[in-house]
Amino acid sequence: MRIGVLGTGNMADALATQWVRAGHEVFVGGRDEQKAQRLAARIGGGAGHGSLEAAAGFGEAVLAALPYGTGTDVVGDLRATLRGKVLIDCANPVGPGFRLLTENGPSAARRLAAAAPGVRVVKAFNLCHEDVWRMAPPVFDGQPLAVPICGDDEAALALARTLVRDLGCEPVAGGGLDRAGLLEATAALFIGLWVAEQADVRAIAPPLAYATGPRPGNE
DSSP states (O other), X not given: OEEEEEOOSHHHHHHHHHHXXXXXXXXXEOXXXXXXXXXXXXXXXXXXXXXHHHHHHHOSXXXXXXXXXXXXXXXXXXXXXXXXXXXXXXXXXXXXXXEETTTTSOOHHHHXXXXXXXXXXXXXXXXXXXXXXXXXXXXXXXXXXXXXXEESOHHHHHHHHHHHHTTTOEEEEOOSGGGHHHHHHHHHHHHHHXXXXXXXXXXXXXXXXXXTOOOTTXX
């Protein structure tokens, strides 16, 4: 698969490196094309580099690895190039005090969709630190990491599921793009618990067998 990457930060580095290792073709685009060149060289595997527009045009799928607040402007500027493509948004609109910056408004993912009508936006990969995505694969206590994805287009979701599995993870249907805000709010909650409370968020929910309460044999 041809994957364009918008951005040259840590998430772009972590995810693109794994996708190259899985055999995909990657092209890194950045406002600073020298940074894009350095990242492409670090990723290896023949990764290309150039402008944001070149990356948008290259990919069947495009990863928006952009800070919240700049992503909407970038995607809006590239809307003609991105039209019809799958755009994967991994941003977290989390501000000081672990506050959700989109509270009472559209999610970051829906803002991208509004900025570029005709682009098939999928929300994914926003619940983990970039170093988790560098693991090969992310497996904890023998269980592969589950990755929720939200989107409205089934073909786009199928493509995203492939990219999740190529990281050694298991995709989980999170619903339509209208539920992307729930993923972003979950990230805000988790980050606050991890950083401020040093809490293990895997311990805050019961195992699936107990999700609806104890059953005979589970007490």
